[in-house]
Amino acid sequence: MVNELKEGWDVNQMAQKVALDIPDGSYVNLGIGIPEKVAAFVPEGREFIYHTENGLLGMGPVPAKGQEDPELINAGKKAVTAIPGACYFHHADSFTMIRGKHIDVCVLGALQVAENGDLANWSTGEPGAIPAVGGAMDLVAGVKTIYVITKHITKTGEAKIVKNCSYPLTGKAVVNRIYTDLAILDVTEKGLKVIELAPGLSFEYLQSVTEAHIFQ
């Protein structure tokens, strides 16, 4: 029973939860990795326009095998397509969209999220590691709503939802909502508020695997 509880939602269910919270007509940037899965779950009747910071607004689905164009890629450097009504632009214009607060929603992965909304998702800060930041710091500084989608705890059992990030920050107090396999949490002025628990899971169990203080 406990094992079953611990599993919570799978990655697709998490992605679907995120998609359900994105309003119709939103301009959306999806981070590399799990966030990319959100694109598969646009709710019936809604239209989102996907921005990829390397220079495309109106990113479409993955191309059919053999149809990949090495000059039509997303921020994760994977082949994509462009929808009718798409447009291309250079990096300064692309980050005008981001920094200028024109993108409505960004969905990002995380190494750690703190209870005040601090995000760490670009470096573990280990000596000798090659730091690589990409557009993450621009996205959290500029996008109106930041959703994080992440496993609740690491593979080695460490908390990712923490009191204070121990890893180098991507941005301070930038996250609005966290979607994990176990729960959905809002970052509020009072701390992390549990919005939804995965089926069969108790609040007490969630607190036991969450370093940050949470409330209902």
Next chain:
Amino acid sequence: MVNELKEGWDVNQMAQKVALDIPDGSYVNLGIGIPEKVAAFVPEGREFIYHTENGLLGMGPVPAKGQEDPELINAGKKAVTAIPGACYFHHADSFTMIRGKHIDVCVLGALQVAENGDLANWSTGEPGAIPAVGGAMDLVAGVKTIYVITKHITKTGEAKIVKNCSYPLTGKAVVNRIYTDLAILDVTEKGLKVIELAPGLSFEYLQSVTEAHIFQ
């Protein structure tokens, strides 16, 4: 005889002198008024590309009567044409060309030029006058070479080539060379050096109508 000397070059001759000093392949911005006349005198074998700061690189000649397009104009808001190889762009990109030092030569009119190259060409500073600056300050700050083309003295006989500008400045120490009806003068570290005198004119006569100190 004195009257004849005072006339010096006419406006077309002045414009031609300017054009002769512009190297082949230059990107050139021509100010409103007399500077526009320079375009008519491109020396044989040279190709200049004209920039107009309202958003066109590759400005061509005035259109034939009846062929004017109100959405194809120059900085003076007069109808122009575009040459093959021209392109349109918005104002921020246009002033990237100017401020970023990509334009080679700018030819401007002047109210006053001082012996150190200070230029005043946007306002007489009279109380009640409507100030209007346009792109003049950007041009003098950003273009590599600034040529001034102007009558040597005002209609009312006042010196325009002065020790210090009494009118509000467009830019400090920005002018490289001055083309008047009476002479061509270089702005040097030592002051204004006479490069050429209009036919029959003496250096002494030129100094007598020039408030600034000049030398040969």
Next chain:
Amino acid sequence: MINKIVTNVEEAVQDIFDGATIMISGFGEAGSPIELIHALIDQGAKDLTIVSNNTGSGEVGLAALIAHKRVKKMICSFPRTANSTVFPELYKKGEIELELVPQGTLAERIRAGGAGIPAFFTPTSVGTPLAEGKETRVFDEITYVMENAIKADFALVKALKADRYGNLVYNKTARNFGPIMCTAAKTAIVQAEQIVELGDIDPECVVTPGIFVKRVVKITNPAQESKLVAENRRYPW
């Protein structure tokens, strides 16, 4: 479904409020959204701050908006143009404020407003009256002045073609301030001569990506300001 097309100019400008800051595209008459400006006159909003390169001519378009005393302040580079009498008269009487900004600095301040850049340094206007009172700083032995971003509540912009996503292309030098103004306004309102299907504008040639546009209204044959002025027309007619 995303559909930014609205049915008429009245609907397009209905929520413009008293005291709003409005950017208006155009360099002279090229790119001036005259039908949107006339709709704004009809709509009645006042105490406006207008950001536009010029102040209009005759008594139509922007000049008419000013003539109707709707404009508290102009932010522009060149308020004095051919056939512009409305602004100069009010200005001499002290009935309208003017913030004069060099043209390239005006463009860059608008671009910065759209790009999330609150301030930047520029060499333009250093040593002139327009830099007085402003912070300066030396980089690599050259003095620069700090300029702040300009943002607006609304932009009124003229384009050639638009689609329902709000993607835009412009016509020749009528492009001028439109693309940057769309980025710097909370609500960019566009009049376009043609509304086309998604995909009809080559994705390599879109000048204003739709993300910067909130509303588009079709004005098939926009009035030509200089003709109206030559005919001594006044708005409202």
Next chain:
Amino acid sequence: MINKIVTNVEEAVQDIFDGATIMISGFGEAGSPIELIHALIDQGAKDLTIVSNNTGSGEVGLAALIAHKRVKKMICSFPRTANSTVFPELYKKGEIELELVPQGTLAERIRAGGAGIPAFFTPTSVGTPLAEGKETRVFDEITYVMENAIKADFALVKALKADRYGNLVYNKTARNFGPIMCTAAKTAIVQAEQIVELGDIDPECVVTPGIFVKRVVKITNPAQESKLVAENRRYPW
């Protein structure tokens, strides 16, 4: 006559000097001017500072330039990508410097370099290690960090089409850093798949106006980096 077309890549890169700062377009392999980079390897310039979003992959293109120890310092946002082993190894050994810049700040610093803006303020990276030691300032209650422009001696850029004036268009997301790098380099050197006549590129669709370009060389069928990497190719071959 203005003619920026040069006959081959050797001529295009011949004057690149030791110690130069070079911007190289591309995001991953998209837009990476691989033939120009290979010509630079052959040319031999060293102690280079390279400004590019990534550090290349395999042992071709930018990665090969780094592998040949020609690069003193990388300025980039994401040095760690699929199949990139050359940079990480040298970095861990302390044999190459890295200035890590957020991607949008990198783009804006390059754009500023081209636009004559020596410095600007941005909210990106505030409160993170990448803002440490940098000047910050509060505008409207939000903290921003000051960032300086980046300029270069040369840019190596890949485009789709060019004409003799140097006007350019790009292919899809291969556009990425090319347009801003052309503006920020003293000498922008471009490889284009097609050379077209003046006027063949619609003046409304030119992405890089020729004023920003010094040299163009035709490379009809540029190599695809990922294919070369998959084939374990190394440059020079």
